[in-house]
Amino acid sequence: MHILVCIKQVPDSAQIRVHPVTNTIMRQGVPAIVNPYDLYALEEALRLKDRYRARVTVLCMGPPQAEAALRKALAFGADEAILLTDRAFAGADTLATSYALSAAIRQVHQGLPVDLVFAGKQTIDGDTAQVGPGIATRLDMQLLTYVSKIVSLDLTAREIVVHRRSEGGVQVLKTRLPALITVLEGINEMRFASLTDMFRAERHRLTIWSKDDAHIEDVTKIGLKGSPTAVSKVFAPTPTNRRAEIIETQSGQPVDLAATLVAKLLSRHPDVA
């Protein structure tokens, strides 16, 4: 079995600050990390590898620095890593991203057929959750999103049963391979990288593909040109001109503060409680 995992390198959003005056994002010094949701996808693939002796290939589209994300995946136990990198990919929206990634997956498939593709639920920067469905649609694979559990995998019948989170409950779905699965956070707990794998990851030769290597000929489908959406403006939320009315009383005692607040609230907004 061959499993491909899509991982994206993202800025660690917990450390992003917005410049208070210019409203621009201050990226300097913000560390890049593997999109946290993608680690759940990777771990799920590695668990299948352990059980079925599958081969796990990780794929990342991004600038040359995104190599670090792939090395991290190798350290956890992935077998192969492909960095899809080309100036022509810059400025891609989700439609152009899924085009490039699916072209690369087709190329991988030529070498060794891909049975399962894993992706994260969404990223923490673009945060659209659109790339997984996009890839599945382009490759005509069965799409299983928001998967909270892989119940069974039958390699002979090429069938997989999963739990998919939906509104108000869980759908138990059965489908045939090849399929694309996006996993929910919390589906598993990431393993620790072994020392051997860490060394192996350091020495491993990544496969680096340009658009030509991925056999992408039509440049109108990738990067900025291939993106139907465009950001027309970025701005700060309008501050409310509000400033909370701070409740004060002579005693300053909790009992008096609470009584004053409740009386005020219920006389001005009688229907809130």
Add this chain to the structure above:
Amino acid sequence: RAQKLDERLAGYKGVWVFVEYERGQVHPVSWELLGEGRKLADALKVELAAVLLGPPDGAVRGFCDQAIHYGADLCYLACHPVLKDYRNAPYSAVLTELVNRYCPEILLLGATTLGRDLAGSVATTLKTGLTADCTGLAIDPENRGLAATRPTFGGSLLCTIVTLNYRPQMATIRPRVMAMPSADAGRTGRVIEHPVTFLEESIITKVLEFIPDDRAAEANLPFADIIVSGGRGMKRQENFRLIQDLARVLGAEVGASRPVIQAGWVGADRQVGQSGKTVRPRLYIAAGISGAVQHRVGMDKSDVIIAINEDANAPIFDFAHYGIVGNAMTILPALTQAFTEHLRARKQAC
């Protein structure tokens, strides 16, 4: 990159809202979107259509009327046994067919697990733009285009995204971001039935079972009338009892900021904010919450916000309506007491 719209694309007319029907119910976000879609359609002077897919039973058909009451001029209806439960392949195929046949200029869906799954596939097949998780929609009067606004970088900034020379312009919108419109039972409209021809045998993915959530245990924050939330300032899990006591008296749901979820004091379904739930209750009480943007974007549409924080400079006081500066551990019991007394007095008066 501003261009004049292709002649072929200029033929795309009308605003569509995908109405999310599952197991006898419509997700309320669909009605919220019809309310918002009405405004867009009026600005464009075009019709607003609802699109409803489901199994061939009376319930689905009944929702066509409801969609019209909420503002639709017409409803496209596709009923077939293959559409009984949501599955990506048949739903995407039918929605894509409808779009290709009737050519709407705008297509809106809820940013739910169903809506995001469906929208992502349909936009890819149609090769058009899709803006995710929007919080604001407007029509640019200059080019009749959809300007879709969404928070970025955890809500600290907003960005407006347009879809250039592609139609339809697609967007998903989070539940509870748009106001619920009021239904007008007097409104009438057309229902256009769309035939579905494919067979169950041609669909690879099968639904074996649906396991409903345990409703009793589950929080329903997005639709709660009152929410009492606690943050890291509550210090310890035991102190969350004070939040629960106040919630009980008010008949409220308990909410929390992300650090509280991470510490495991309450379940993940109670997180309010950017990566949790968007809420818009009549009353939101926040104790020991600083008011970081990621929390704020999930709750600042609440009608009345009360903040309790020991730091008078906490950002939450910049958007709360009422504040008490003090220790939540002593203020919360006093509030519980004061509300109990007021509510009792009110009951006696009735």
